[in-house]
Amino acid sequence: MSTRDIINKQLETLTSDRIPSRRILTIGKGAFGIRDAATAAASAAANNPHLNDAGKRVTKQAALRDSFVEIARNKAELRRIREQAHAELKALALPAIEKGDVVSEMREAEMRAIVRALPQEKRDRLSKLSPAMVAAIVRAAPEVSGVSRSVHEQLHSELIETAHSEKVATVRAELEGLKFAEHAVTETEKALTEAAEFAPGEERTFRTQIEAELAKPPQPTKPDPNDLDAIIAEHRRRHGIRAE
Numbered sequence: 001m002s003t004r005d006i007i008n009k010q011l012e013t014l015t016s017d018r019i020p021s022r023r024i025l026t027i028g029k030g031a032f033g034i035r036d037a038a039t040a041a042a043s044a045a046a047n048n049p050h051l052n053d054a055g056k057r058v059t060k061q062a063a064l065r066d067s068f069v070e071i072a073r074n075k076a077e078l079r080r081i082r083e084q085a086h087a088e089l090k091a092l093a094l095p096a097i098e099k100g101d102v103v104s105e106m107r108e109a110e111m112r113a114i115v116r117a118l119p120q121e122k123r124d125r126l127s128k129l130s131p132a133m134v135a136a137i138v139r140a141a142p143e144v145s146g147v148s149r150s151v152h153e154q155l156h157s158e159l160i161e162t163a164h165s166e167k168v169a170t171v172r173a174e175l176e177g178l179k180f181a182e183h184a185v186t187e188t189e190k191a192l193t194e195a196a197e198f199a200p201g202e203e204r205t206f207r208t209q210i211e212a213e214l215a216k217p218p219q220p221t222k223p224d225p226n227d228l229d230a231i232i233a234e235h236r237r238r239h240g241i242r243a244e
Contacts, residue, residue, distance in 0.1 A: 003187065004032050010180045013173070020081050020174050027074045028181030035188040038067040042195040054199075061196050061206060068210050071189050076214070078182055085171050085178070092164045094139060094156075108136035116146035123147050126155065134159050 001009075011028045014021040041063035046056050111133045115123060123146055129137075134155050137145045142152035161168045198206065 004184075007180045007184050008032075011177055014177045016170050016173070018170065018174070020085065021170075021177070023077065023081060024174060024177045024181045027078060028177070028184045031071070031074065031181070031184040031188040034067050034070055035191045038064050038188075038192055039195055041067075057197050057199065057202075061198070061202075064192055064196050065210070065213075067192055068189075068206075069213050071185055071192065072210055072214055074185050075182075075189075078178060078185065082175065082178055085175050089160070089168065089171055092160050092167065094135065094159060094163065107132075108139065111136035112140060112145040116144075118146075120146075124151060126151060129155075131159070131162060 008029055011025050014025050042060045045051075045059040045063050048056060048059065051059060115126070115133070115137060126137075126147065137147060138152060138156040138159055142149050145152075147155075193203070196203075196206070
């Protein structure tokens with residue numbers, strides 16, 4: 001099985017209809033299409049009998065420019081998706097205690113006192129705790145229960161996973177799929193670099209130009225001439241007309 005087949009098979013496990021899942025799938029599988037098209041364009045330039053070696057190289061690099069820009073944009077988008085996924089997991093809330101529920105607060109304080117009274121070696125390897133006791137520990141600072149920060153973070157993660165099992169599973173699947181999409185994009189970028197055949201000093205200048213291209217705001221796409229709604233929407237956008 002080829003690397004492409006392995007990556008595509010893994011990406012196809014992303015079954016969520018969430019936007020991040022769809023973008024990871026699109027970017028990962030699309031990377032190979034970019035590589036195929038770019039390789040064909042570079043090959044056509046290399047076979048031009050009217051160009052010398054330097055001319056062929058310049059022509060190939062010009063033919064590959066848009067592919068380099070697209071790959072760079074995809075890399076940036078995957079980084080954003082990764083950051084958003086980690087932020088999403090971090091933002092998941094613990095099960096709450098009702099405000100003013102003194103009985104529950106006292107019960108949790110008692111549970112923390114029980115843990116605090118354990119020998120240090122047991123506090124460093126807490127296991128087989130009830131969900132209620134785990135919640136009591138993580139809802140307070142680590143030192144209140146006498147546990148280390150690493151143990152506290154581990155228990156916090158376990159409780160979050162229990163309380164939001166479906167969301168956690170979905171986001172983790174996206175993070176796993178994202179690794180394969182990043183691999184596909186990296187492999188494509190390597191192929192583009194090889195095809196460009198940069199002479200010494202050329203690659204730095206070329207990539208500086210790509211970065212400048214990325215800094216420009218994206219150009220609005222032209223509406224499909226057969227899509228009347230898209231044409232009307234574009235006309236309203238250009239002339240500041242609000243849709244009724």
